[in-house]
Amino acid sequence: MPVLGFNITKVEMEKKAIGVPGGQIEVRLSPKIKEMRLGEIRTPTGKMNGIEVLFRYEIDYNPKVAQGVIEGIILYVPPQKDKMDEILNLWEDEKKMDPVTFAEIVNFITKEVSPMIMLLAKEMRLPYHIPLPRVEVKS
Template sequence: MPVLGFNITKVEMEKLGVSAPSGQIEVRLSPKVKEMRLGEIRTPTGKMNGIEVLFRYEIDYNPRIAQGAIEGAILYLPPQKDKIDEILGLWEDEKKIDPVTFAEVVNFITKEVSPMLMLLAKEMRLPYHIPIPRVEVKSSP
């Protein structure tokens, strides 16, 4: 597992409208990496270096009925430990992340954040960001 630690630091959700509009409502998720830096975690076998990734995961509704964001940090450990300097160097020089690292980080964050977004949407009576399976009754021929 390339992610060793996960921490939420901020949760915000704001309902902008009083009533939900009729028709199609689009939900857009925008994961963003705010910062990357060298981080470490203490394990029973000693300290382990990794990359601390500070993120902001935004959710927007169209039409604008609500908006929100979750911020936090993860400790990412690349499959090859010698890649840490290369990944951090690219971030420091160009504020870019290689596609493989970005995919691993965003997939992990999405998996961790999605249940919280579902709960917030339920409590605030907003549409869910992913479709919920539904049972349909079909008439027999």
């Protein structure tokens, strides 16, 4: 797996309304990459270089009943080690990532952060960001 480390540095959720209004409530998730830099992790076999990716995951409700943010860092190691410099140079020059790397990183972050968002929504009595399966009785 190309992600070797994952660390949450900030979790914030604020309820803006006392009650949740009825009707359609839209939950928008916005993953953003704040910074990328060279990083390393110590393993039993020695040090391993990778790319530290600082992210910000914003949660917005419409109508404005709540909003939140989760920030953290992952250590990403590309499948081809020689692409590390290419990825970092593209970020330094243009603050961009190639679509395959971006998708891989955002999918990992979403997988790790989604259970936390579910728990926060449950504790704060907010709608979940993904629909839960429901059983319906048919006559």
